Amino acid sequence: MLIFLLMTTIFLGCLYFWIYFREPRTLWLGISFFLFIGSALFLLATFLxxxxQEAPLYIIAIVLAFGLLLFPTVMIFTFLFNGVKVIKNEGFHFGNILALGFGIALFIYLTFWPIQEDLTNQTLLNSFYYFVSILVGYFLITLNLYTVTSLLNVWHLYKPKVDYLIVLGAGLNGDKVTPLLAARIDKAISLYRKNPNLRLIMTGGQGSDELVAEGVAMAQYAIEQGVPEASIIIEDKAINTEENVEFSINLMDTMDAKFAIVSNSYHVYRALIIAKEQGYKCSGYGAKTKFYFSINAFIREFIGYLYLKRKIYLIFLGVITFLFLILNLLPTLLGYYVEYFVH
Structure with a gap:
């Protein structure tokens, strides 16, 4: 048994590292990571x-059980607390209520919704409850995989060899970079100082409320921080991440140049997915962001990822919905038909 578990763990570990080094911009990286860690823990438990040596195993089991029980409460509190904080600090508009809305929805689902299900004897309502449970579970599993995969894509086991850093724009305050955008540039500058042969591409067009193009303001900020103007390339036409990547690549000396994308940590993975969809191989670096802002922004990025991959998820959800209707609602409807029309 131990030999089998050991071989399984080694295989899953090799699978994880194969995906990581071959193409990490996929949720399969997160799946393989969870399988590897789960197999390693099961191997450890079997060995104990x-x-x-059951005592350490009992301690581990208690800690895991306590963590699983506490996790939903911590998760709800985190989203609610940071959701209120982001509205207080950044203002009230739709983009800033995602964390708060997610926390409220999760609270309702885990508290009031089960009570309602227990109190009703309505078969159709119960069936709908189970259907919603499947969708919520699927959504949360995908969110966890997205979170882990995002983190693994900004934690580098080795330093990727690149020729260019594409620094993504993020809005200006007049003609000056915001603290959010400054963090991205600072991250790129720290990488540049370790390798002065890098070229920094500052990419971003001019918005309706901006005095200059984002790329121009970003370049000016970098020059003020001591980066030579000769090491900076300005891209001043892009209005979204897709164009940021495409237009920046067109400014490189060769189309096969190696590059990395620099953005805030919550945004890097979706930017990497966009580059992958465009057919470019690259890595990413994440800049630090205030935690309360990152939570809300990460939810927004996850929604953006679902939209980007909407065909796959809509097909999957369609199959789940069809199977659920066939297996659950059809017998119920047939029962009503027999009760009211046959008898």
Whole structure:
């Protein structure tokens, strides 16, 4: 048994690293990571039992059980607290209520919704409850995989060799970079100082409320921080991430140049996915962002990812919906038909 588990863990570990080094911009990276860690923990538990060392196993089991029970409460509190904080600090508009809305929805689902399900004897309502449970579970599993995969894509086991850093724009305050955008540029500058041969591409067009193009303001900020003007390339036409990547690549000396994308940590993975969809191989670096802002922004990025991959998820949800209707609602409807029309 131990030999089998050991071989399984080694296989899953090799699978994880194969995906990581070959193409990490996929949720399969997160799936393989969870399988590897889960297999390693199961191997450890089996080993402890085989050598009559149940005490550490009990401690681990208690910690895991406590963590699983506490996790929903911590998750709800985190979203609610940071949702209120982002509205207080950044203003009230739709883009800033995502974390708060998600926290409220999760609270209702985990508290009032089960009570309602227990109190009703309505078969159709119960069936709808189970259907919603499947969708919520699917959504949360996908969110966890997206979160882990995003983190793994900004934690580098080795330093990727690149020729260019594409620094994504993020809006200006007049003609000056905002603290959010400054964090991205500072991250790129820290990488540049470790390798002065890098070229920094500052990319971003001019918005209706901006005095200059984002790329121009970003370049000016970098020059003020001591980066030579010769090491900076300005891209001043892009209005979204897709154009940021495409237009920046057109400014490189060769189309096969190696590059990395620099953005805030919550945004890097979706930017990498966009580059992948465009057919470009690259890596990413994440800049630090205030935690309360990152939570809300990460939800927004996840929604953007679902939209980007909407065909896959709509097909999957369609199959789940069809199977659920066939397996649950059809017998119920047939029962009503027999009760009211046959008898």
């Amino acid at each position: 039992i085989s050598v009559d």
